[in-house]
Amino acid sequence: MKFFNEYKRQFMILAVIALVIISIFTAGKTIKIAGVDDALGFIITPFQGAVTSVTNWVGDSVNGIIERKNLEEENKELKKQIEELTSENERLSLYEAENKRLSELLDVAQKYQDYDTVGSRVIAKDTGVWYDSFLIDKGSMDGIKNNMPVINAGGLVGRVVKTSAAYSNVYSILDTRSSVSVKSARTGDAGVVTGDYELMEQGLCRMEYIDSDAEIVEGDEIITSGLSEYYPEGISVGYVKEIHQDENGLTKYAVIQPKVDFKHIDTVLVVQEVQDKPSGAEVN
Amino acid sequence: MINAVVTAAVLIVNLILQSTLLQLIEIRGVMPDTMLIIIVSYALLRGQNAGAAVGFAAGMLYDIFFGSSIGFYALMGMLTGYFCGICHKNFYRDNLVLPVTLSALANVIIGFIIYATGFLLENRYNVFYYVVRVIIPQAVYTGIAALVVYRILYGINKKVEAKEKQRRKLF
Numbered sequence: 001m002k003f004f005n006e007y008k009r010q011f012m013i014l015a016v017i018a019l020v021i022i023s024i025f026t027a028g029k030t031i032k033i034a035g036v037d038d039a040l041g042f043i044i045t046p047f048q049g050a051v052t053s054v055t056n057w058v059g060d061s062v063n064g065i066i067e068r069k070n071l072e073e074e075n076k077e078l079k080k081q082i083e084e085l086t087s088e089n090e091r092l093s094l095y096e097a098e099n100k101r102l103s104e105l106l107d108v109a110q111k112y113q114d115y116d117t118v119g120s121r122v123i124a125k126d127t128g129v130w131y132d133s134f135l136i137d138k139g140s141m142d143g144i145k146n147n148m149p150v151i152n153a154g155g156l157v158g159r160v161v162k163t164s165a166a167y168s169n170v171y172s173i174l175d176t177r178s179s180v181s182v183k184s185a186r187t188g189d190a191g192v193v194t195g196d197y198e199l200m201e202q203g204l205c206r207m208e209y210i211d212s213d214a215e216i217v218e219g220d221e222i223i224t225s226g227l228s229e230y231y232p233e234g235i236s237v238g239y240v241k242e243i244h245q246d247e248n249g250l251t252k253y254a255v256i257q258p259k260v261d262f263k264h265i266d267t268v269l270v271v272q273e274v275q276d277k278p279s280g281a282e283v284n
Numbered sequence: 285m286i287n288a289v290v291t292a293a294v295l296i297v298n299l300i301l302q303s304t305l306l307q308l309i310e311i312r313g314v315m316p317d318t319m320l321i322i323i324v325s326y327a328l329l330r331g332q333n334a335g336a337a338v339g340f341a342a343g344m345l346y347d348i349f350f351g352s353s354i355g356f357y358a359l360m361g362m363l364t365g366y367f368c369g370i371c372h373k374n375f376y377r378d379n380l381v382l383p384v385t386l387s388a389l390a391n392v393i394i395g396f397i398i399y400a401t402g403f404l405l406e407n408r409y410n411v412f413y414y415v416v417r418v419i420i421p422q423a424v425y426t427g428i429a430a431l432v433v434y435r436i437l438y439g440i441n442k443k444v445e446a447k448e449k450q451r452r453k454l455f
C-alpha cells in the first residue's frame with residue numbers, strides 16, 4: 001500500500017493510457033470478458049427481472065383501477081375487431097395458400113418467409129441518457145446469437161448486439177448506433193433508418209439517403225429491404241411521418257413513426273435466424 | 285475486506301435499480317446518474333485511491349452490461365474518483381455542498397466527453413441542443429439526487445468504519 005501511495009500518479013497515468021487503448025480497440029465490437037460477463041449476468045439479471053416484473057405489475061394494477069370504466073367499452077371494441085380480423089385472416093390464409101401454389105408453379109422462392117421466434121422479456125434499460133438499448137432475459141443458453149433481429153407484434157424493434165449466457169443486449173432502432181436498410185413498401189424507394197437523438201425521446205427515427213426523385217409520400221409504410229447484413233426482407237418498420245429535403249439537394253430524409261411503441265415495450269420476439277449474407281466490404 | 289464487500293454490493297444494487305426502477309423517474313429522457321454520485325461520494329469519504337478504485341469498478345460494470353466499448357466508462361469513473369478524491373482531506377462530511385456540486389460538475393464534463401466522442405464525430409454538430417436539452421438538465425437532476433444518495437452512502441460508510449475500528453481493536 002505504501003509503494004502504491006508513493007507511485008500513485010505514475011500508476012494512474014499508466015492505467016489511463018491502458019484504458020484509452022483498450023476502449024479504442026474494443027469500440028463498436030462485441031467483446032466479452034470471459035466468465036465475468038456470464039457470472040455477473042447470473043447474479044444481476046434475475047434481480048433486474050424481478051424488479052421490472054414488480055414495477056410492471058404495480059403500473060398495470062394502478063392503470064387498471066384508473067381505467068376500469070373504459071375497459072368494458074374497450075373489450076366490446078376489441079371483440080368486434082377480433083371478429084373482423086379473423087375473417088380477414090381466413091381470407092389471407094387462402095391467399096397465402098394460393099400464393100404458395102403459384103410460386104411453386106413458377107419456381108420462385110417465397111419472398112416473405114415465416115421465422116422461428118423466441119419470446120423474451122425486457123428486464124432492464126440502459127442507465128445512461130445517451131443511447132436506447134435494453135437487456136432481455138434470454139441469452140446464448142436459449143439459442144440467441146449476436147445480430148439476430150428483434151421484433152414485436154407491431155414490427156421491427158432492433159438487433160441483438162451482445163449475448164451472454166443468461167441475457168442479451170439489444171440496440172433499438174431509435175439508438176443512434178443502429179442502422180437498418182429499408183424501402184418503401186408501395187414504391188420500393190430505398191433508404192437507411194437510423195436513430196436520431198433529437199427524435200429518440202419522441203419515439204421517432206429517421207430514414208436517410210432517399211433519392212430526391214423518389215415518390216415516397218407521407219403515410220407510406222416502410223419495411224426492411226433485405227439489403228442489410230442483419231435483417232431479413234419484409235419486416236415492417238413504421239410509417240413516414242414527414243419528408244424533408246436535405247441541404248445538398250440530392251437526397252431527402254424522412255421522419256419515421258415506428259410501429260412499435262418504444263415507451264411501453266415489455267416483451268419482444270427474437271428471430272432465430274442470422275442472415276448469412278456477406279457484407280458490402282466482403283463482396284468487394 | 286468488509287468495505288470491499290459492502291462497496292461491491294452497493295454498486296450491484298445501484299446497477300439493478302438504475303436500470304429498472306429509476307427509469308420511472310425519467311423526465312423528458314433525462315435521469316440522474318446515481319453511479320456517478322456513488323463514485324464522487326466514495327472519493328470524498330475515503331480519498332483518491334478508494335475513489336479511483338470504485339470509479340473503475342462502477343464504470344467497468346456499466347461497460348459490461350451496456351457499454352459500446354470495454355474501458356470507456358471505467359476510464360471516466362476512475363478519473364472522476366481520482367480527481368474528486370483531492371477534496372477528501374479538507375472535506376467536512378456533514379457538508380452537502382461539495383457532493384452535490386462535484387456530482388453535477390462531473391456529469392457536465394462526462395456529458396461533454398460522450399457528446400464529443402460519440403456524437404460530434406458522427407456529424408451531429410448542434411452542440412447547443414445537447415447542452416440545453418441533455419447535459420444541463422441531467423447535471424441538475426444528478427445534483428438533486430446527490431442530496432439523497434450521498435446521505436445514504438454517508439450512513440453506510442459510518443457503519444462500515446465502525447466495524448473496521450472494532451476489528452482493529454480485536455487484533
